[in-house]
Amino acid sequence: QKEVEQNSGPLSVPEGAIASLNCTYSDRGSQSFFWYRQYSGKSPELIMFIYSNGDKEDGRFTAQLNKASQYVSLLIRDSQPSDSATYLCAPRPSGTYKYIFGTGTRLKVLA
Amino acid sequence: DTGVSQDPRHKITKRGQNVTFRCDPISEHNRLYWYRQTLGQGPEFLTYFQNEAQLEKSRLLSDRFSAERPKGSFSTLEIQRTEQGDSAMYLCASKRQGANTGELFFGEGSRLTVL
Numbered sequence: 001q002k003e004v005e006q007n008s009g010p011l012s013v014p015e016g017a018i019a020s021l022n023c024t025y026s027d028r029g030s031q032s033f034f035w036y037r038q039y040s041g042k043s044p045e046l047i048m049f050i051y052s053n054g055d056k057e058d059g060r061f062t063a064q065l066n067k068a069s070q071y072v073s074l075l076i077r078d079s080q081p082s083d084s085a086t087y088l089c090a091p092r093p094s095g096t097y098k099y100i101f102g103t104g105t106r107l108k109v110l111a
Numbered sequence: 112d113t114g115v116s117q118d119p120r121h122k123i124t125k126r127g128q129n130v131t132f133r134c135d136p137i138s139e140h141n142r143l144y145w146y147r148q149t150l151g152q153g154p155e156f157l158t159y160f161q162n163e164a165q166l167e168k169s170r171l172l173s174d175r176f177s178a179e180r181p182k183g184s185f186s187t188l189e190i191q192r193t194e195q196g197d198s199a200m201y202l203c204a205s206k207r208q209g210a211n212t213g214e215l216f217f218g219e220g221s222r223l224t225v226l
Contacts, residue, residue, distance in 0.1 A: 008151065034214065043202060043217035044154065088153050092213050097167045099144070099215060101153035 003027060006089055006102035014110050019076040021105045023089030026070070030091035033072045035063060038086045038104065048074060051092075079109045113137070115218035117203050123224045124193055131189045132221040136205030143186050144215060145178055146202040154202055160186060161208075193225045 005024045013019045023033070032051035036044035050056045050063040050072065062075040076083055086104040093099055116135040124130050136143050141162050146154035157176065159167040162183040175193075180186040190197055200222050204215040 004153075006153075032213075034212075043219050044215075045217070046212075046214045049212045049214065090153075097142075097159045097161075098156040098169075100156065101146075103151070103153045 002102075003100045004089055004091065004102040006087075006105045008103050009106040010108050011105055012108045012110055013079050015079060015081060017079050017109075019079045019083065019107055019109070021074040021076075021087050021089075021107065023072045023074075023102055024070055025072070025089075025091055027091065027094065028067075028070065029094040030070075031067075031094065032092040033063070033065060034090045034092065034099075035061075035072075035074045036088040036090065036101075038088060040085070044088055044101075047087075076107075079107075081109045081111045083107060084109045115203055115205050115216055117201075117218035117221050119221060120219060121222050121224075123226065125226050126195060127192055129189065129191045130193055130223060131187055132201050132203075132223075134186045134188070134203030134205075134218060135184070136186070136203070137207075137216055140205035140207045140216070141183065142206045142208060143180060144204040144206075145186070145188050146204065148200045148202055148220075149198075157188070157201075190223070193223075195225045198223055198225045 035048040038044040048063040056063045060077045064073045088104040089102045143160040145157040148154045160180040175191045178188045200220045202220045203218045
């Protein structure tokens, strides 16, 4: 089992719809999580950080964390073509220095 | 804050040649990471420095790869006797010790093509 699992996609949604991106992790010691966005040919950039069970909202983005189910998700409301990118999930390291990234989910927002 | 800088941005080399990449982290960041990323995959951890000390290194990294951070500022990643499988984007990232979220700040990457 991979440490961090994401569906590679592509996930295609129409403009204005809600995009739902999911991530599962194997280390029960993981307490907080990052969501990075990576445009094609560019480097990852942080868009959300969540450390508590439940929801965290920032503009059109909502991160959801369920530690009991070892599941973290990212919802993008009112999706725009500019949201088309790969979204990477990574737990904050626990007991190690290295950040482990999932394979990322490629999102395509169709105009 | 000038961001994480990597050089060169692109490198094309022939199989068997050595290549070196440089990373300049954000000035107050004492922690530095190297990652490798291939198409359709997430960044894969290579190595980690805290100041000048290399504290963690991936077991996947062959002896052909070496990284240094001699004065705790910039870092270099050298690949000796390159192979076609080394073709990838090499990403450098840095973070500040004690930062609240622990977020990594990535450079724009150095893309390596081995012919």
